[in-house]
Amino acid sequence: MRFLEKEDYNGKIGNTIFIAGWFKLANLESKKVKAIANPWINTPIDLNKVKSRLSKLTIFLSTNEPYGFIEENKITFKEKLDAKVIL
Numbered sequence: 001m002r003f004l005e006k007e008d009y010n011g012k013i014g015n016t017i018f019i020a021g022w023f024k025l026a027n028l029e030s031k032k033v034k035a036i037a038n039p040w041i042n043t044p045i046d047l048n049k050v051k052s053r054l055s056k057l058t059i060f061l062s063t064n065e066p067y068g069f070i071e072e073n074k075i076t077f078k079e080k081l082d083a084k085v086i087l
Contacts, residue, residue, distance in 0.1 A: 004050045012052075018059040018083075023076045026068035047080040057083040 001021075004013070025041060028034045059077050061070060070087075077083040 001045050001047075001050050004053045005046050007053070009053075012055045014055050016054050016057045018057065018077075020062060020065070021059050021077065022067065022069065022073050024069040024072055027066050051081050054081065057081050058086065059083045060086050063087050 001018075025037055028037055057077075061074060061077075063070060074085045074087070077085050
């Protein structure tokens with residue numbers, strides 16, 4: 001998403017697939033992991049810009065991943081990016 005947000009081109013990308021994407025995480029194992037994840041979690045993404053560059057988005061999310069927010073991430077992908085979400 002960050003790549004799509006920053007690239008300067010006209011047109012749309014066809015069928016796009018994201019695997020294990022997220023907007024929120026919980027249950028991170030250590031302070032080191034939290035520090036690594038922090039910039040990814042706390043740097044905003046212009047989702048309208050990303051959406052404008054995608055023709056069709058499908059995202060695969062796991063129902064048993066340990067980092068929580070599965071339903072919230074699912075809703076964000078659907079509502080903000082018009083994604084087809086597969087659990």
